[in-house]
Amino acid sequence: MKHIVALLLSLVLITSTLSCIIAVPSAPAPPHSEPSSSHTPAPPLEPEWSPPPVEHTAPTLPSIADVVEKVYPSVVAISTEIVSLDIFLSPRKQTGAGSGWIIDENGIIVTNNHVVEGAEKVTVELTGGRIFQADPNRIYRDPLTDLAIIKIDAHNLPAAALGDSTQLRIGDWVVAIGNPLGRGIRAKEGTVSGLNVSLSADGQTLSDLIETSAAINPGNSGGPLVNMQAQVIGITSAKIAAVGVEGMGYAISTRTAIPIIEQLIRNGYVTRPYLGVQLYTVDPYVAMVNRLSVNRGVVITYVAPGSPADKAGLRQLDVITHFKDEEVTTADELIQAIHSSQIGEEVKITFVRGKETRTTYARLTQRPSPQR
Numbered sequence: 001m002k003h004i005v006a007l008l009l010s011l012v013l014i015t016s017t018l019s020c021i022i023a024v025p026s027a028p029a030p031p032h033s034e035p036s037s038s039h040t041p042a043p044p045l046e047p048e049w050s051p052p053p054v055e056h057t058a059p060t061l062p063s064i065a066d067v068v069e070k071v072y073p074s075v076v077a078i079s080t081e082i083v084s085l086d087i088f089l090s091p092r093k094q095t096g097a098g099s100g101w102i103i104d105e106n107g108i109i110v111t112n113n114h115v116v117e118g119a120e121k122v123t124v125e126l127t128g129g130r131i132f133q134a135d136p137n138r139i140y141r142d143p144l145t146d147l148a149i150i151k152i153d154a155h156n157l158p159a160a161a162l163g164d165s166t167q168l169r170i171g172d173w174v175v176a177i178g179n180p181l182g183r184g185i186r187a188k189e190g191t192v193s194g195l196n197v198s199l200s201a202d203g204q205t206l207s208d209l210i211e212t213s214a215a216i217n218p219g220n221s222g223g224p225l226v227n228m229q230a231q232v233i234g235i236t237s238a239k240i241a242a243v244g245v246e247g248m249g250y251a252i253s254t255r256t257a258i259p260i261i262e263q264l265i266r267n268g269y270v271t272r273p274y275l276g277v278q279l280y281t282v283d284p285y286v287a288m289v290n291r292l293s294v295n296r297g298v299v300i301t302y303v304a305p306g307s308p309a310d311k312a313g314l315r316q317l318d319v320i321t322h323f324k325d326e327e328v329t330t331a332d333e334l335i336q337a338i339h340s341s342q343i344g345e346e347v348k349i350t351f352v353r354g355k356e357t358r359t360t361y362a363r364l365t366q367r368p369s370p371q372r
Contacts, residue, residue: 062228064173064187064189067226067228068175068187071175071226071230072177072185073127074160075178076100076101076127077125077182078097078100078111078116078123078222079097080097080098080122081094081096082118083120096115096119098112098116098221099178099185099223100124101177101223101224101232101235102158102159103159104159105156105157105159106154107132107151107155108265109152110222110257110261111149111150111221111222112222112235113141113145113148114221114237116141117148119136120136124150124152126157127185130154134152139151140268142260142263142264144270144272144339145256145270146237147252147257148264160231161230162254163229163233165233165253168192168227168233170195171192172191174190174212175187175189176190176214176220176236176251177224177226178224180215180220181217181218182219188216189214190212190215190249191212192211193248196209197209197210197211205336206237206240206250207256209240209251210225210234210250211249211250212225212248213248214249216237217238219238221236222235222236225251233253234252234254235257237250267369268369271367272338272343272366272367273345273366273367274343274365275362276304276306276307276308276310277300277301277307277314278302279300279301280331281298286299290317292317292319293355294319294352296329297329297352298334299318299319299320300316300319303315307365308363308365311362312360318352319352320349320351321352323338323347323350324347338364344363344365347363348361
């Protein structure tokens, strides 16, 4: 009986202990918290701000086909023949190809000087297939700007519209239309990649050029560069494009070209200030060969009798160093400075003769008209 009572007491104690274990749960882990900071939160920038609306439509690019359709009838293909002598002094006929565009309905066509320079035969083909032989006496050229005018006996031609090249922006779309490689009229699009560009080609400097990514190849010379309003804003030139690299073509801007074109049409030549000298850039080699005392400046190689330079006392082998108190180091710089002056203007010229630096004054006159 004692053993039974002891067993019951043991069961009671075990049950009580288990109850205590079950009833007393383990203490919960303290909650995690971010480390405290002593900085005050920044005030909101714009409490009412919301993102701008998303544009779901993009502007449509203008149709290049529409542009070409308007200008295409005004573009012409030009073929030339030049007779030169071979190594045996026998006449040899060479052919060339270029482009042009109609600026006046009565048969006045714009092209590049280098397209028609020296040509004994110039043929103009309109887009409709009509062919005209241009009279060499009705071709008017300005080598300094590489521009020329051709007159053909035709009327009621589709003249191209002129645009304002000063309104161009880098990135604007343009189209070059011409006769590349003499294979007929073609169009190639591109964008304006540079403005007011200056380049030297064949000993002359052309300024205010439009640089474009539109492909310009031999035969394109003289063709129009047009904007998206189908207006001519430049005259393409493969001659100056050749001095660049792939993907960089050049066109003479209408801002520069139109005043020259106007003079060629009205006068047959371009009126410019005239000093009456032939010039060459001085470098160490030129200075050594000609025994000059300076190796920097512009040497006079010829003085026209009775010219402003002759009257001012300038002589052959004088080296001009300053023109109107501005330093000149190349023949191109001096020529540009003369052309930027006014007819009738008295200009100050500083030059070196022998080892002596001198100053003289010359009054510029109008450049004599070229002999045809």
